[in-house]
Every structure is written in C-alpha cells, then in structure tokens.
Amino acid sequence: MTVSWGLIGASTIARQFMIGAIRAQPDGEIAAVMSSSPERATAYARENRIPAAVATLDELLGSDIDAVYISTTNELHLEQALAAIEAGKHVLCEKPLALTSADARKMVAAARAAGVVLGTNHHLRNAGSHRAMREAIAAGRIGRPIAARVFHSVYLPENLQGWRVTRPDAGGGVVLDITVHDADTLRFVLGDDPVEISAFTQSAGMAAGGLEDGAMCLWRFRSGVIAQSHEGFTTKFAGTGFEVHGSEGSLIARDVMTQKPVGSVLLRTAQGEEELSFDREDLYPRSLRQFHAAIRGEGQPSATGEDGVWSLTAAEAALQSAKSGKAVAIDPKLGRAA
Template sequence: MSVRWGLIGASTIARQFVIDAIRAQADGEVAAVMSSSQERAETYARENGIARAVSSLDALLNSDIDAVYISTTNELHLEQGLAAIKAGKHVLCEKPLALTSADAREMVVAAKAARIVFGTNHHLRNAGAHRAMREAIAAGRIGKPIAARVFHSVYLPENLQGWRIARPEAGGGVVLDITVHDADTLRFVLDDDPVEISAFTQAAGMAGGGLEDGAMCIWRFGSGVIAQSHEGFTTKFAGTGFEVHGSEGSLIAANVMTQKPVGSVHLRSASGEEELSFDREDLYTRSLRHFHAAVRGEGQPAATGEDGVWSLASAEAALQSSNTGKAVAIDPQLGGLA
C-alpha cells in the first residue's frame, strides 16, 4: 500500500529535504502540491516532478491523497491541520504546530479522536548524533546528568529571512523558529521534561516589527538538570553544538544542530576521551520512515503531536519570561494526552 502525499505549502524545506525523504520510502509518493498561488503551485510542481498543482485546500483534501505535509507560515497550521484531520488525512506538520500551545493541543486531540497519525517535524531527534547521546546517557556512561548546553545560534540565510524576521502575526522570531527545536532536542536527549525557563531575547539588527532575532535561555528539568541554550539568526561565524555534563563524564557534540547528518560526539571520562560512532542516515528520510510505519499501525512518528505541544509550550514560556523578566513554569497541559 502506497502513501500518497499532498504538500500544503510550496516551501523551501519541502524542496530541499522532505520531497526526497518521501520518495526514499518504498511506499512513498508525492502526488500533489498546494500553494495560495496557482502559478506558484504549477511552477513548483513542474520543477519537482509533482503531477498535480492546486491553489485551494479543499481541492487538495478532496483528492486521493493519504497524508499531508504542512510547511506554510505558522499562523496557517491550525486551520489547515484541522481541515486535513477532518478530511481523514494523516498529518506531518512543521514546528511550531500553531501560534499557541492551546491551538496545538486542539489539533492533537482532534487527530487522536479521528485515529489520524499526527507528527511534528522535529528533525533533530532523528539525527544519529542526538540518538547516540541519548543512548550514552541512558546507559549511564556519564553518570548522573547535571547540566547541558545547546549552541544553536546561526546566520539565517537571506532566502529564508522574509516573514521570520518581519511578521509577528505569522509567528516570526527566533523563539518560535529555533527555541522550539532546542526544547525538543533537550527533552529527547535527556529523556526528561522541562519545568521552568528564564529567557532573555534581543533584536540584534536583523529582525523588525518588534520580533526577536536572538535568545538566551536557562532551563530547569524535572530531574533537577539545568541547561542553557543560545538561539540566534545573526551570528555568521558561530558553530553549533550540544554538551551534556554528568557526575562521571561529559558528552561534547559539535556541528550537530543542523539539518544534515554531520558532526561529531565525544565522550570524556576518567578513562579518557572517545569519539562515539553513529549512523549518518538522512534525518528526514528516517523521520518519514517512522511516519509511514505509524500509518501502517507500527509504532508512532519520531516526534508526535504531543512532542510538538511540549516544544511550543516551552517556547511560549520563554517569550513570557522575556516579556516579564521572571522565570516561567512550563506546563503543556497535556492532561489525557500524555
């Protein structure tokens, strides 16, 4: 049985990563693309070898597709996601799932009620580097985890700047773009939930409209682990990295906060330093493999809808902390979803 996909949004990320990841599945097919502009949809379809191009959500959802990948601007996710669920289509949605965690929860609840597979495209938890770190921590190789640091300040390429730095109403800003990823990555690698955050944000010269283009966050996790993360759009020469420090060792990862299966992970302990090996599978290909398996009734997406609610609730708390100057509790209010 094949999984026929419809793309909601003729996006850069779909073109660069997701279309190929779908086609890498033995049962994957990209059947249609939707853009608000019919001309853009047709151009995109032609350039990417997609058979059908439409300019309305109804036209896409009424076609014979099985699943949708939503990569429109953030303020559109809720309406499009709920419509897809109502139409009986499985949903893989870009992060953040919506502009508020309450809206994200609404989608997750609707999908569960409709027995629809609903995933969040948190690509980083599919990285071999992050899974190697998670496994090392779970195996006790660094003892009791104490603290973590995430370095995820980059330079936003000009072709991606657009709404991310100019449109608050579309969910722009670095917190909804990158802090959500760091929230999910920390949760995944530590296998622990954040309970509190303090955040400072800045406008360092790229973003307008009252949006932030940099953030520095301090996190507290349920186990007592404390973490810091730096997100930015404006640092041209910063490398990315991820460190977890424990009572018996430290994990030092470099160049791992990226969409590509690259980077390195070193474990330092009393017995010296070793480089951990990990698979270099494409992150999106792995994500789509798990999603297709979930559609077949085998397991769940690599990042579930609930994971997307957690990351968005964390980003909301970061913005609230920045606005109030106070630490803010993180409460995804998952209730019966957990």
C-alpha cells in the first residue's frame, strides 16, 4: 500500500528534510502541498515536483491522501491537525503540537477516537548518537544516572528568524522552539520523566515583542537525576553537546543536537575511554519509516502525540518558571504546568 502525503505548509523544513524523507520510503509519495498563498503553493509545488498545489485545507483534506505533515506556524497546528484527524488522515505534526498542552491533549484524544496515527516531529530521537546513549544507559554502562547537561544554543539563520523571534501570537520564542526538543531528548535518552523545572530566559538582541531568544533550565527527574539545558538563537560559535554522568561512568557527546547524522559519543569509565559507534542514517527517513510502520499497525511513531504533550507541558512549565522566578512542577496528567 502506498502512503500518499499532503504537506500543510510550504515550509523550509519540509523542503530541506521531509520531502526527501517521504520519497525515500518505498511506499511513500507526496500528492499535494497546501499554502494559504496560492502563488507560494504553486511555486513550491513546481520547485519540488509535487503534483498538486492547493490554497485551502478543505481542498487538501478532500483529496485522496492518507497522511499530512504539518509545518505551519505554531498557532495553526491545532485547527489543522483536528481537521485532518476528522477527515481520517494520519498526522505528523511539527513541535510544539499546539500553543498549550491542553490543546495538544485534545489532538491526542481526537486521534485516538478516530483511530488514526498522530506523531510529533521530535527528530532528535532518530539520531544514532542519542539512540546509542539511551542503549548504553539502559545497559548499565554508566551505572546509576546522576546528572545530565544539554548544550543546544545555536545561531538561528536569518531565513528562519521571522515569526520565531517577532510573533508571540504565533508561538515564537526559543522555549517553544528548542526547549521542547531538549525536554523530549532528555526523556528519551534517560528513559525518565521530568517532574520539576526552574528556568531563566533572556532577550539577547534577536527577539522582539517580549519573546525570549535564550533560556537556561534546571530539571529534576522522577528518578532523582538533575539536568541543565541551555537553549539559544544568538550564539554563533557555541557548538552543541549532551552529557550524562552516572555512578560508574560518563557519556560525553558532541555536535549531536542537530538535524544531521553527525557528532561523536565518548564513554568514559574506570576502564578508560571508548568511542561508541552508531549508525549515521538520516534522521528524517528513519522517522518516516517508523511512521509508515505505525500506519500499518506495527508499533508507534518514534515520537507519539503523548510525547508531544510531555515536551510541551515541560516548555510551559519553563516559561511559567521564568515569569514567576520559582521552580514549577511538571504534571502531564493535568496537561499543564502544576
């Protein structure tokens, strides 16, 4: 069976990563792209060899497609996802799933009721580096995990700045853009859930309209692990990394908080240092392969809708902490910061 996709949003991320990932699947094809600008949709379809360009959601969802990939601005995700679910389409949605975790939970409930697959595009779960770290921790190679550090402050390219740094109404800001990824990556690698967060945010010159372009967060996890993360749009020379320190060893990863299958993972123990090998498969085709399997009833997407609720709940708590100056409990049962 071929899975026919419709793209909701004529976006840069779809062009750079998702179109190729869908076409890399033996059972994947892209049938149409939708943009609120008919001219943009037509040009995008022509440039990317997509058969149809449409300007309304109704037209896209009324066509013979099986799934949609949503990469519009964040405030549009909820309405578009719910409409796609109601039309019986499977949904792979960019993070954050919505502007609030309560709305994200509506999406999860609607997908479950409709019997369609809902996935969150947390791409980092598909990185061989992070999977190697998760497996090493699960195998006890660093003993009992104690602490973690995530370095995920980058420089946002000018072509991607736009609404991310100027529009609070569209869900801009570094927390909804990057902290959600770090929340999900920490959960995935540690196999643990965050229960509390303290955060500071800053506006270091790129963001406007009251938005933040930098954040530092302190996390406490269910097991007792504590973690710190640094997210930013304004650091041109920082480099990225991820460390997990345990009672019997440390995992030190560099250049792994990225959309590309690069970087290194070092295991350091009493026996010395060992460079861990891991697969270098492109993150997005792996994600699509798992999503297509989920459509066939074989397992789940690499990041489910529930995972998207978790990461958004954590991001909400970070913003609440930064505003209040207090630590905030993360309670996913309520779908909001407690």
